Amino acid sequence: MKDYILVFGGGTLQCSIINRIKLAGYGSVVIDPDPNAPGKELADVFIPVGGQDYDATLEVAKKYSVKGVVTAATDKPILMMCRIAKDLGLPFPSYESCDTVLDKSKFKEFLKENNLPHAKGQMFTGEADVTPLDFTFPVITKPVVNSGSRGVIKAHNKVELAQAVKETLLHSRDGNYLIEEYIEGDEISVEALVQHGKLHVLQLTDKIVTPPPYNVELGHIQPSRFMDLKPEIEVLLQKIIDSSGLDHCALHPELKIDNGKITVIEIGPRLGGDFITSDLVPLSTGINMEDQLLKIATGREIELTRKEAAAMVSFFDFGEGFTVKNALDKEQILKDFPEITSLHLDKKVGEQINKITDSLNRYGHLILIGAHRDDLLEQKDKITVIIDQCLFGN
Structure with missing residues (x-):
C-alpha cells in the first residue's frame, strides 16, 4: 500500500514538488481552497479545503x-501545517518558531532582542496618520x-509615504x-535546509529587482557574487x-549586503519560489x-552531494x-x-504589456544554465533583445 x-x-x-512526490514513490494528497487549482491534475488525491479549516x-x-506535510513557495499554510504536524507527530517546526519569523513585526523584535543585524522599523495598524512622525528617508x-x-513599497518623502501606506494596506x-529604514546594498537569498537543528546552506542567490517604488524580483542568479561571505552567513543563520527553535524545514532567508555588512531582512521557513528551488538549485x-525536503518531512536523513555550475531565471x-505584435x-x-531550460510568455498577440508591481503580475520568464554566472548574464541580455524584437518588431 502506498x-x-x-x-x-x-x-x-x-x-513541481507534487511531481517529485510521485517520483519518490509516494502518493500525493493535495489540498487547496481552489477546486480547480493546477495541481489537481497532478495529484493522486485532490480535496478542496479552506485555508483556515x-x-x-x-x-x-x-x-x-x-507520512509528512510539505508546501513550496508560500507562507500562507505554514502555521496550519505546524498544528497538523504536531497533532500527528510528524517532523516540522513548532508553531511558536514559525510564528516568530513569519510575523515581520515579531521577527524584528526577535532580531533586536538577540542583537542580530536588522532594519529598524515600527508597526502600525490601519489608516493611522504617520506623516507627523519623524522618519529618516527613504523608508x-x-x-x-x-x-x-x-x-x-519604497518612499523617499512624506508625500510618497502617505501613498505607500494606502497601497500597502490593500495587501x-x-x-x-511596517515602516522600516531602507537598507542600502545588494539583495540576496539563501537556500537552505534544517535537520536536527543543524543548518545546511545549499546555495546563495543574487536578486535582480525592479526600480523603486516597488521591490519586485525580476531575476535570480546562482551562485551569488557574495559566496565569500557564506561562512559568516552560516554563523548568523x-x-x-x-534562538528561534526552527527545525525540520527548508529555509529561505533574504539578506542585504552592503560593503560586506550583512543585514537580515526576513526569513521564510519554506522552499523559495520563483523557480529558485525547483530549477536553479x-x-x-x-x-x-x-x-531533500521530502526526506526531512518523512523522517529520513538528507544527502547533499553537489556539483558546481551556474543558473539563472x-x-x-x-x-x-x-x-x-507577433507570436513568440x-x-x-x-x-x-540550448542553454535555455525553460521559456514561457503569458502575453498573446494584441495584448498590452502591463506594469509590474508585484510577483503576481509578471508575465513570463527565461531560465538558463551555464558554467559561469557572467556568461549567463551576457546570454540573458542577448536572448531578451531577440525576444523583444520578435514580439514588438515590424
Missing part, C-alpha cells in the same frame, strides 16, 4: 495516514503578514504594516535557528531541494503599454539557444 504525503497548496508553485485538514491527514512599507513582494491581511548544485520586463517563436529560440 504511503501518502500531504501537500498544502495546489497552485502553480506547488506543482483546521478540522477538515486534520480529517484528510488522518484519513490517508500521511520601506510592507504588510506584517504577506509574501510575493505584494505591498512592499495587508490584518491591517498591520545558525544563531537564528538556535538543482541546475547549479546538482541537489534537488524538494527531494529572468522575468520579462518589456516596459509598460506596448502591444504584442519559442521553438526557434530554444533551438538557437
Whole structure:
C-alpha cells in the first residue's frame, strides 16, 4: 500500500514538488481552497479545503495516514501545517518558531532582542496618520503578514509615504504594516535546509529587482557574487535557528549586503519560489531541494552531494503599454539557444504589456544554465533583445 504525503497548496508553485512526490514513490494528497487549482491534475488525491479549516485538514491527514506535510513557495499554510504536524507527530517546526519569523513585526523584535543585524522599523495598524512622525528617508512599507513582494513599497518623502501606506494596506491581511529604514546594498537569498537543528546552506542567490517604488524580483542568479561571505552567513543563520527553535524545514532567508555588512531582512521557513528551488538549485548544485525536503518531512536523513555550475531565471520586463505584435517563436529560440531550460510568455498577440508591481503580475520568464554566472548574464541580455524584437518588431 502506498504511503501518502500531504501537500498544502495546489497552485502553480506547488506543482513541481507534487511531481517529485510521485517520483519518490509516494502518493500525493493535495489540498487547496481552489477546486480547480493546477495541481489537481497532478495529484493522486485532490480535496478542496479552506485555508483556515483546521478540522477538515486534520480529517484528510488522518484519513490517508500521511507520512509528512510539505508546501513550496508560500507562507500562507505554514502555521496550519505546524498544528497538523504536531497533532500527528510528524517532523516540522513548532508553531511558536514559525510564528516568530513569519510575523515581520515579531521577527524584528526577535532580531533586536538577540542583537542580530536588522532594519529598524515600527508597526502600525490601519489608516493611522504617520506623516507627523519623524522618519529618516527613504523608508520601506510592507504588510506584517504577506509574501510575493505584494505591498512592499519604497518612499523617499512624506508625500510618497502617505501613498505607500494606502497601497500597502490593500495587501495587508490584518491591517498591520511596517515602516522600516531602507537598507542600502545588494539583495540576496539563501537556500537552505534544517535537520536536527543543524543548518545546511545549499546555495546563495543574487536578486535582480525592479526600480523603486516597488521591490519586485525580476531575476535570480546562482551562485551569488557574495559566496565569500557564506561562512559568516552560516554563523548568523545558525544563531537564528538556535534562538528561534526552527527545525525540520527548508529555509529561505533574504539578506542585504552592503560593503560586506550583512543585514537580515526576513526569513521564510519554506522552499523559495520563483523557480529558485525547483530549477536553479538543482541546475547549479546538482541537489534537488524538494527531494531533500521530502526526506526531512518523512523522517529520513538528507544527502547533499553537489556539483558546481551556474543558473539563472529572468522575468520579462518589456516596459509598460506596448502591444504584442507577433507570436513568440519559442521553438526557434530554444533551438538557437540550448542553454535555455525553460521559456514561457503569458502575453498573446494584441495584448498590452502591463506594469509590474508585484510577483503576481509578471508575465513570463527565461531560465538558463551555464558554467559561469557572467556568461549567463551576457546570454540573458542577448536572448531578451531577440525576444523583444520578435514580439514588438515590424
